[in-house]
Amino acid sequence: xxxxxxxxxxxxxxxxxxxxxxxxxxxxxxxxxxxxxxxxxxxxxxxxxxxxxxxxxxxxxxxxxxxxxxxxxxxxxxxxxxxxxxxxxxxxxxxxxxxxxxxxxxxxxxxxxxxxxxxxxxxxxxxxxxxxxxxxxxxxxxxxxxxxxxxxxxxxxxxxxxxxxxxxxxxxxxxxxxxxxxxxxxxxxxxxxxxxxxxxxxxxxxxxxxxxxxxxxxxxxxxxxxxxxxxxxxxxxxxxxxxxxxxxxxxxxxxxxxxxxxxxxxxxxxxxxxxxxxxxxxxxxxxxxxxxxxxxxxxxxxxxxxxxxxxxxxxxxxxxxxxxxxxxxxxxxxxxxxxxxxxxxxxxxxxxxxxxxxxxxxxxxxxx
Amino acid sequence: xxxxxxxxxxxxxxxxxxxxxxxxxxxxxxxxxxxxxxxxxxxxxxxxxxxxxxxxxxxxxxxxxxxxxxxxxxxxxxxxxxxxxxxxxxxxxxxxxxxxxxxxxxxxxxxxxxxxxxxxxxxxxxxxxxxxxxxxxxxxxxxxxxxxxxxxxxxxxxxxxxxxxxxxxxxxxxxxxxxxxxxxxxxxxxxxxxxxxxxxxxxxxxxxxxxxxxxxxxxxxxxxxxxxxxxx
Numbered sequence: 001x002x003x004x005x006x007x008x009x010x011x012x013x014x015x016x017x018x019x020x021x022x023x024x025x026x027x028x029x030x031x032x033x034x035x036x037x038x039x040x041x042x043x044x045x046x047x048x049x050x051x052x053x054x055x056x057x058x059x060x061x062x063x064x065x066x067x068x069x070x071x072x073x074x075x076x077x078x079x080x081x082x083x084x085x086x087x088x089x090x091x092x093x094x095x096x097x098x099x100x101x102x103x104x105x106x107x108x109x110x111x112x113x114x115x116x117x118x119x120x121x122x123x124x125x126x127x128x129x130x131x132x133x134x135x136x137x138x139x140x141x142x143x144x145x146x147x148x149x150x151x152x153x154x155x156x157x158x159x160x161x162x163x164x165x166x167x168x169x170x171x172x173x174x175x176x177x178x179x180x181x182x183x184x185x186x187x188x189x190x191x192x193x194x195x196x197x198x199x200x201x202x203x204x205x206x207x208x209x210x211x212x213x214x215x216x217x218x219x220x221x222x223x224x225x226x227x228x229x230x231x232x233x234x235x236x237x238x239x240x241x242x243x244x245x246x247x248x249x250x251x252x253x254x255x256x257x258x259x260x261x262x263x264x265x266x267x268x269x270x271x272x273x274x275x276x277x278x279x280x281x282x283x284x285x286x287x288x289x290x291x292x293x294x295x296x297x298x299x300x301x302x303x304x305x306x307x308x309x310x311x312x313x314x315x316x317x318x319x320x321x322x323x324x325x326x327x328x329x330x331x332x333x334x335x336x337x338x339x340x341x342x343x344x345x346x347x348x349x350x351x352x353x354x355x356x357x358x359x360x361x362x363x364x365x366x367x368x
Numbered sequence: 369x370x371x372x373x374x375x376x377x378x379x380x381x382x383x384x385x386x387x388x389x390x391x392x393x394x395x396x397x398x399x400x401x402x403x404x405x406x407x408x409x410x411x412x413x414x415x416x417x418x419x420x421x422x423x424x425x426x427x428x429x430x431x432x433x434x435x436x437x438x439x440x441x442x443x444x445x446x447x448x449x450x451x452x453x454x455x456x457x458x459x460x461x462x463x464x465x466x467x468x469x470x471x472x473x474x475x476x477x478x479x480x481x482x483x484x485x486x487x488x489x490x491x492x493x494x495x496x497x498x499x500x501x502x503x504x505x506x507x508x509x510x511x512x513x514x515x516x517x518x519x520x521x522x523x524x525x526x527x528x529x530x531x532x533x534x535x536x537x538x539x540x541x542x543x544x545x546x547x548x549x550x551x552x553x554x555x556x557x558x559x560x561x562x563x564x565x566x567x568x569x570x571x572x573x574x575x576x577x578x579x580x581x582x583x584x585x586x587x588x589x590x591x592x593x594x595x596x597x598x599x600x
Contacts, residue, residue, distance in 0.1 A: 053500050076508050084504025086497055093519055103505040150505060160504070 002029050003062075004158050004190040005050055010059035012045050012214075019045045020056070020214045027158070030188035034195055034205035034222060038237055042214040043194045044162050050192060051084045051160040064157055080107055083151035087163040089143035091135035096127060096146050099135050103154045121149040125179070141172040148176075152183065159184075161193035165200065177203055198226060198238070210234045228355050235279050235357060241326040242280040246356065248273075255356065260301045260321055264351050273358035284353035285327035287317065287337060290344035298348040301325065305343045308334060315339070319347055371569060378570030379577055390571070394578050397555040400468050401536040404475035408483045408531050413524060415480075416487025417513060421499065431488065437481025442474075446544030449474040453545065466547035471555070474541035479531035486530060490523030491516060522593050529590045537583055556582075 005027040012020040020042040027033060027050075035043045048054040052063065052075045061068045063078050083103065091099045097118060104114045122128040125145045130138065138146060144167060151159060165173040177200050184191055184204060195201055201208050201222050208222040210229075218230040229235035235243060246257040246264070255266040257276060290302060303321035310316075314328040317339055325347055329339065337345060382390050419431050451457055453465040453473075464470045494516060502512040517524060539557035546553035548562055556579045563572035 048500065051504055053503055072509065076506075079503065080506040082504075083506070084501070086501055086504070088495065088497065090495060090498050090501040092515060106505065106507050106511055154506065 003027065004029055004031075004064060005192075006062040007050070008060055010046075010049065010061065011057050012042070012049060012054070013057040018214055020049065022046070022059075022214075022216060025050075025216065027190050027192060029190055031207060032184055032191040032193070032205045034201035034208040035192055035211060036195060036201060036208055036225075036237070037211035041211040043211050046211070047084075047160050047162050047192060047194055051082060051158075052079050053084065080154075081156065082158040082160065083154045083156035084160040085147050085151045085162065085164045087166045089140075089147040089167070091138070091143055091146055091150075094135060095131065096133050096135055096138065096142075097122070097131040099146055100149045100153055103150060107154075117153050117155075118149075121153045124152075124183070125149045141168055141176070144168055144172075144176065148180065152187075155187075156189060159189045159191040159193075161191065163194050163196070166196070173197075173200075180204065202226065210237060212237065229279060229357060231357055232277060232360050235277075240279045241282040242278075242285070242324075244278040244280060244325070244354075245323055245359075246276040246278045248276055257356070259299065260323075262299060262301075264299050264354070266351055266354055266356060273356070275359035275361070276356045277359045279355040279357055280325075280349060280353060282316065282326045282328045283314070284349050285325060286348050287327055287329055287333060287339070288346045288348060289337060290346050292346060298350050299354075300346055300348045303345055303347045305339055305341055305345060307341065308339050319345070321347065375569040375573045379574035382571065382574040383577065387574070390574055390578070392551065393554050393556055393559050393575065394582075396468065396553075397536060397557075397579075398582070400471050400542075400555060401475055401532060404472045404535050405479055405483075405528065405532040407472070407476045408479035409528050411476075412480050412483030412527075412531070413487050413517070415484040416524075416527070417491060417517065419484065419488040420491030421513065421516070431485075434481045434485045434488070438485045440478055440481060441540070442478055442538040442542075443540035443544065445474050445477050446541035449477065449541065449545045465545060466549060466553060468546065468553055470545040471542050471553060474545045475535035475538070478538060478541065479535050482534050483527050483531040486527030487520075487524050490520040490527060493523065494519055522596065525593050526590055529586050529593075533583060533586050533590075536586075537579065 003026050005025065007022060007025040010020060010022040010025060011018065035047065037043050045054065049056050049061070050063075052068065064081055066074070066078060068075065068078065092102065094102070100122060101114050101118045104117060119128065122131055125148060127142055127145050127149065130142060135143065135146065144164065148164065165176055168176065181204055193204065205222045207219060208225040209216045209219040210225060211217070212233045218225055218234045220228075225234075226238060229238050229240060232243070244259060246259045249256040249258055249263060251268060253268060255268050257264050257266060257278065259278065286298075301321045303319035303325055305317060306320050307318040308315055309318070314330055315334045317327045317329050317334070319325040319327060327347060337343070339345070415434075419427065419434065449470060450465065452459050453462065453470055454460055455465065464473070498519070499512055499516060502515055503509070507515065537557065539561060542553075542555050543558045543561065546555065546558065548554050548558040556575050560572050560575045560579070563575065
């Protein structure tokens with residue numbers, strides 16, 4: 001059995017509303033999949049269906065090599081080979097130790113076999129000194145570690161994590177993600193985790209799937225999804241700042257596109273679309289003084305500064321080049337170029353940083 | 369003033385001496401109301417769990433009925449049970465009217481909605497995702513319900529004690545279906561009514577003091593439990 005989960009024609013409806021509609025969904029043994037998408041896209045619902053916590057309206061589902069039927073007995077048996085962790089730690093009013101031991105005791109294991117397993121995971125997640133503490137006295141980070149230990153102690157064959165770090169502050173989240181990464185890699189547990197965070201997805205996941213309105217719109221290696229969004233919806237969700245209006249000139253081994261009066265040659269995508277939007281990350285846009293030299297081989301577009309926003313460490317610079325362009329600039333550069341509203345600059349970027357996607361109809365690249 | 373002072377003195381005497389008549393009445397009250405509460409717990413907690421955890425057509429209506437039942441007037445219950453148990457009534461053949469069993473039945477009907485309604489409220493106060501989390505850790509449905517009940521244990525205990533408090537202190541239904549028969553169906557409340565009407569204030573005060581002591585102990589225990597739950 002190489003596939004831990006195999007589903008087809010999966011559909012979940014709440015009344016008239018279709019929340020999840022998947023033609024096909026698979027999860028391989030040892031694979032870690034990040035499930036991305038905006039709120040209400042159906043990620044958590046899909047997770048609950050896969051974890052056998054909710055029944056789909058229709059479709060077939062096979063878990064751990066067994067077609068899942070209607071019997072609660074079978075669902076319980078399969079559930080006991082998996083584990084689920086939710087966003088809130090949801091600990092019981094017991095000691096930390098008893099909370100972590102809970103799943104093993106529910107399976108009727110003897111205390112002699114429970115103790116070493118619980119101790120091992122308490123130590124691994126750095127919460128062993130807190131073992132006797134009542135769960136209600138733990139901090140948010142400690143409680144979330146307890147919640148993860150409670151799932152990992154079960155040695156699950158499949159692990160489902162529903163935004164497991166979202167309740168933590170930034171610092172606690174990063175620390176826990178860095179700790180979880182080797183654990184998931186070593187144990188090679190097939191894992192599906194719901195997240196909003198790009199860094200979590202890139203760090204923990206082999207594969208990423210973007211869900212929009214109940215459907216998986218793109219699934220690929222995590223890095224590829226972020227670099228090459230499949231369509232406008234995915235690009236917008238992933239926060240691609242620039243969707244530039246390109247006009248297709250012709251394909252001759254390379255894709256030739258007209259952008260702001262210049263012909264740009266792009267790598268030919270497998271299935272070149274007729275109408276194009278050019279995805280460009282703001283961090284790939286370099287700014288130089290107007291009329292000055294730019295890096296050779298790059299696309300150069302004169303533009304005027306609209307706004308300069310101190311957004312985090314780099315500044316976010318919004319430009320007008322006949323169409324909007326967003327660039328990120330270090331503070332040093334903002335000062336050197338004297339960036340302020342109305343200043344003329346030269347925006348340039350490597351054509352290789354451009355990823356073309358099909359433009360929707362009517363074209364979103366409206367002329368203004 | 370003299371009447372009250374004398375009444376109080378006699379009353380304390382009756383209690384401290386362990387007057388057989390007073391003790392007999394108190395024990396009957398405790399047995400009848402305790403048994404009625406036990407039955408209400410056995411039926412009311414599962415009913416409350418069902419109302420709190422499941423969704424089915426008519427659930428809202430049933431919940432509204434249970435909540436209304438929490439304020440059920442004891443005399444109305446007394447009337448209903450009297451009619452049903454009356455010799456010529458539908459269950460007259462059981463010959464239960466004017467027996468302790470009749471009081472138990474009436475008090476059970478009074479306590480049931482209190483226990484069920486407060487149990488449902490206690491379960492609904494838990495995080496709704498907690499049940500999914502327990503199932504996600506491999507709990508069977510039954511194990512999950514037991515663990516949820518354990519999480520809500522302070523509130524459920526409060527529900528049971530509120531049920532006991534309601535029935536130990538009610539008089540209308542006990543009087544109507546028990547008949548206030550000496551050595552048989554005379555409870556603290558019905559005896560207090562009778563002795564007061566006869567002008568035996570010392571005995572009435574003694575009975576009232578015992579009733580107060582019992583309800584006070586319940587309230588104290590309840591408060592202690594809730595505080596433990598709140599601190600927890």
